[in-house]
Amino acid sequence: MHFGYSFQNYDKTRHVRAALREKTISHKHAREIAVKIKGMSIEKARSYLQSVINLERAVPFKRYNNEMGHKADTGVMSGRYPKKAATEFVRLLDNLESNAEYRGMDLDRLKIINATVHKGRKLERFTPRAQGRATPKVNILTHVELVAQEI
Secondary structure (H helix, E strand, O other), rough: OOOOOOOOOOOOOOOEEEEEEEEEHHHHHHHHHHHOOOEHHHHHHHHHHHHHHHOOOOOOOOOEEEEOEOOOOOOOOOOEOOOOHHHHHHHHHHHHHHHHHHHHHHHHHHHEEEEEEEEEEEEEEEEEHHOOOOEEEEEEEEEEEEEEEOO
């Protein structure tokens, strides 16, 4: 299957990009992480995500925060610690960094200018229940795209 990128005006000399396709991570968690790391350098984003995985920093949930508890982290009202999604984002940052290295870009001057999250394919299955019934079980896969620019 062929996947394109949603980022427009891509210039091979200034931009570098990487994508995750069809991962079983929460679309909502991935969206909130993407909003948070946009505008960060790769190193800053990686250290932030490592502290999220270690439950030291919370990811602020701006949109999907109904009945969500507050966190003591500075600048975070409602938030969580999405470890699985953060781990996938760290792998994606590694990929982005190696793509930039291959292109001969200065890694210290790279800044994430675009972070996009889309819903992917639905995996529809059934879980057998008592009395011969079945309950639908739907997994929605997630696509993530990152674009960095040399500043």
